[in-house]
Amino acid sequence: MTGLGSLVRLALRRDRLLLAVWIIGLVGITLSTASSMEQLYGGAEARQQLTATAGANPAFLAMLGPLYDASTIGGVLAWRWGVFGSLLVGLMSMFLVTRHTRAEEESGRLELIGSAVVSRHAPLAAAVVVALLASTVIGLLVALGLTGMGQSAAGSFAFGLAFASVGWVFTGVGAVSAQLSESARTANSISGAVLGVAYLLRAVGDAAGDEGPTWLGWLSPLGWFQQARAFAGDRYWVLLLPVALFAVLLVAASTLVTKRDIGGGLLPTRLGPARAPGSLSSAFGLAWRLQRGMLIGWTLSLLVLGVVYGSVAGGVEEMLNGNPALEKIISQMGGAGAIVDVYLASIVGIIALFSAIYVVQATLRLRTEETEFRAEPVLATPVSRFAWVGSHLLFATVGTAVVLAAAGVGAGVVHGVRVGDVGGQVVRLVGAALTHVPAVWVVAGLALVLFALVPKLSSASWAVIVVFLVLGQLGPLLQLDQWAMDLSPFTHIPKVPGADVTAAPLLWLTLVAAGLVAVGFAGLRRRDVG
Incomplete structure (x- = not known):
């Protein structure tokens, strides 16, 4: 040593x-969450109701795990x-x-x-x-x-x-x-x-x-x-x-x-054939060769995750059993179907955050190619910077839709089998998943801006995902001001399925993502490769 x-x-x-x-x-998030729990669930009655509903429900067990003891704020925090x-x-x-x-x-x-x-x-x-x-x-x-x-x-x-x-x-x-x-x-x-x-x-x-x-x-x-x-x-x-x-x-x-x-x-790195196939003669073909393994892996992973979450969606309705007060409230909101939609919207939001991890990995592949000195030989050919960056960014953006659609298919099939409407549920949940695409594109745009303007800080893209995770999952619980939660693009996505979809926030997020991409391209033109 x-x-x-x-x-x-x-x-x-x-x-x-x-x-x-x-x-x-x-540490700050954990202690702030505990403080918020004390305000929300300070009374014994509130914690007992939590135990009787979410704490023993398969859907919430899959998301958060079991609630072993709600008699203390610490027990609720652990859950x-x-x-x-x-x-x-x-x-x-x-x-x-x-x-x-x-x-x-x-x-x-x-x-x-x-x-x-x-x-x-x-x-x-x-x-x-x-x-x-x-x-x-x-x-x-x-x-x-x-x-x-x-x-x-x-x-x-x-x-x-x-x-x-x-x-x-x-x-x-x-x-x-x-x-x-x-x-x-x-x-x-x-x-x-x-x-x-x-x-x-x-x-x-x-x-x-x-x-x-x-x-x-x-x-x-x-x-x-x-x-x-x-x-x-x-x-x-x-x-x-x-x-x-x-x-x-x-x-x-x-x-x-x-x-x-x-x-x-x-x-060891597997040696390729002595002669390159014709598909590698373009920037797009090279990007596909570099990105395909990750895209396939993420597609299969989110498909399985969608199956797991979709399989327990029916258990949400059990929250209403034996709880007349909660049943009355939910019936006023739209019946048992409404609470299932609330759960499905929640899990689609979580899956969208997972897809943001994919999009950062796909975008930062550009930085890997640059630091490992493979970008410069490519750019020494007639391939332009725009084509090189654009080919990788294409897989980050289109790949987002692919992996989210896979999650929607997985959840829709198993939930559809339970309710007897496979086709309808697949369409609903694929649509709900794809609604989050503009928000994930904003993450891709931020990662590209960091790569183009401050390449040594490209890894800060991961911190962006953590911040959005905290704002989305704990923002209401921490009672953050609305302007703070609005910093996350995922906050502006309609809570589908169940909520009405309006085009305005999706268009604005798409425009923000396009603006970030434009800034990234402009910044990359002004700096040296490497």
Whole structure:
């Protein structure tokens, strides 16, 4: 571990702003959510009603997990924010590890560092230490903050440590992924796929009910967060599972790092044919070759996610059973169908945020091509910058519609089978999903502007998604001013199915996206490639 201390200090210095944003943001959002919960569900009657409705409903179980104990604000917080918050902690950890391992190798800096008095394992160990510190600090600050707000210390620390444990696991996942691929982008994609599978296993296991495969939740680190049951028994022993998995992953990563060359991956880049096919003679053909794997993967993933969420849509109606007061309110709003539409609109909004991850990946492929010195040879040919950027942006924009339509098809088919109207439900939910396309295009435009004007800050595109996630999912709960929530393009999308669709907000969002793209093209013309 020679040089470990120096590399840790270097990483902390380089990421001092980034880490501050992650830590302050996640801790602040968590504590603000807890404060808002106290205002919304401060009374015992309100929490009991929550338990009787959303807390035991398959649809809400799939989205948020089980509500084990609503007698305390901490228990409601663990249900309402736990899954999404721990998901963000996992993303932070895997991004940090990739940034200080595989990305450093791609840039050539790690080879220079390795020529000094630095051991082979020190760079990987430094990245792991920084990611562990970040997630642990977040967990401890959350625990201390909840304790200071009057919640039980045992429950607060169970929540905080379980929160951090997801970061520990995905620190290990990121460390292993960094050994497999030659590019940081692919390493992040592998880690992201593992995170997506973990979310899916948790959703299926939670929504299964007592007679279904609830054991699937035990296969997911996100499920372990819930099984710790913060404020509802405080099962600290469950935290041994993420610790054990992290240890296994760390041993695997430290072993694999010695089995490959610096700059190489255990999964070598596949050599292509000696002669290129005619399809690669254009910028569009090259973009299709580079983008197709990701587009197919995201299409299949959101199709499956749509199937999972659509399969539990019928369970929303069970919220009305045994609750005459709620049934009366819902009947005044439009009957049982209305509450199902509210649920479907919610899950379509969540899926649209997932599709924004795809569109950022597709857009930032331009930055990958530039930093890996493949863009310059392409632009040295008669291919213009407009054609090069436009070909990749085409897959980001059209691909958005493809992946969202796939999610709508998945949800529409399974929900349509239940209600006996497959064709009608597929049309409704595909239409609802496609309604979010202009909002996702705005995200693509922002990513392009960052790439064109401040390429070194292109990765800030991921922060844009996190901000929109917080504004969309927690904005009303945090009682933010409407102008703040309006900063997210997803706020302006009609809540379909169920709500009336007006063309004005969709047209305005499309114009904003087009304006951002125009700014991006103009900025790219004014800077040097590389």
